[in-house]
Amino acid sequence: MRQLGEHFIDGARVPVTPAGRVTVHDSASEAPIVTVVLGDGADVPAATQAARRALPAWRALAPTERAGYLRAIADALEQHGAELAREIAREVGMPLKLSQRIQVDAPVAAWRTTAALADGFAFEHAIDHSRIVLDPVGVVAAITPWNYPLHQITGKLAPALLAGCTVVLKPSELAPATTVRLIEAIERAGLPAGVVNVVLGGAAAGQALVTDANVDMVSFTGSTAVGRRIAAIAAVDMKRLSMELGGKSAAVVLPGADLARAVKATLASCMLNAGQTCSATTRLIVPREDYAACRDLLVRQAAGMTLGDPEDAETRIGPLLSAAQRERVLAFVTEAEQAGFDRIAGGSAAPVPPRGYFVAPTVFGQVPRDSRLANEEVFGPVLAVLCHDGPSDAVALANGTDYGLAATVWAASDAEGEAVARQLRAGQVDVNGARFNPLAPFGGFGLSGVGREGGRFGLEEFLEPKAIQLQ
């Protein structure tokens, strides 16, 4: 079995001072793939000091010069994109076709679209006699999860680097293939030493980064529980924070909407990456009078979602990341079964392949609005259907959780859908199936986080405005 045991600090591979180990298994075969050596805080200062040293020269480059490096990283990642798509499929469980498009091609494109911002973005402008200069925040600690590993790393590194910041990345220890490919790409792109440093580790290494005096900003994507802990620590010395956290996103169906389209799209969103998607629509909120029709549609559509190996062309839904993740998800399912919720599809006893961390696509109907299933993030292939008694009740239900990451609205007309979208507390709202826009701001209200990623808004997260008054 392979072992991963080197940080990338100041442009060189440096052995991890071992504080533990984690073995990553193939999500479908359960075979061990790689052991990752976990560092604790001991090696973190070397990385943050390297980032601090690299900062003056990096921020002195013109944005268009920095953009050139972003494009070089995109090119280097693309060279081994097919291998990475397969590796992420094996680790995380996403079907290969989707893994290529969503886990690799989309983030590679995002490196390039972020680079393109260098041409039009005003890093300086005037307000009366003030010169407003947008300075890089400084040294950024980027801490990322495992579910869309390259996407989440890209959402931080690309804009931070374009802004003129240097970075210490602590990627998820549970999806290491991306880490390996990223380090190789940074080397091939010829990025100056210390501009990006990568430390291996789990919670201890992450925590050491958050408390490190050389770090000016923490950009975190992950669970709300960990995000809260990080925010509390970072507040002590007022580090700038950006937090992309969990979700319980609603799909609101209004009377007169195309129910079949809404149900199909919501189920697909909920089951994407076997439900391991922060912005998945995991609550389908339908008119009470449409519940029976909605139920029939869900029974039929869920039956067509074939479970299987991520590399099998027939597979619609792959396994979950790990045994621990499967147990967590099944605990929600059995709790809902014991509570007697209407099981429309799947469930804890539904057939799944004999090997692999599978959970059958599961749908519960008429889920009470105060239940755990209606309010908490499951992070697995489980949809909750709730009934509403009119548009204002639908809005109240949609806004009724502590989260506010994404939502969809399905209405008889786009104008009606937009009117409801404006009332939702969510960072991203799609009306009548409108497609994802990578340049639009992505992020959450409430417990879904603070700050935005994507496009111009994502770049501004890493810039600190400075006003210089001139006579």
Ligand code: NAD
């Ligand atoms: P997690 O919070 O367990 O871990 C995220 C990262 O934080 C990992 O790198 C981990 O090693 C590190 N970490 C863990 N404890 C830490 C600590 N005490 N201090 C510092 N770092 C620490 O999350 P996960 O299981 O990797 O990912 C799943 C979660 O991420 C879900 O809740 C999901 O909704 C969320 N997520 C959010 C978005 C978004 O954009 N809003 C995107 C993807 C995932």
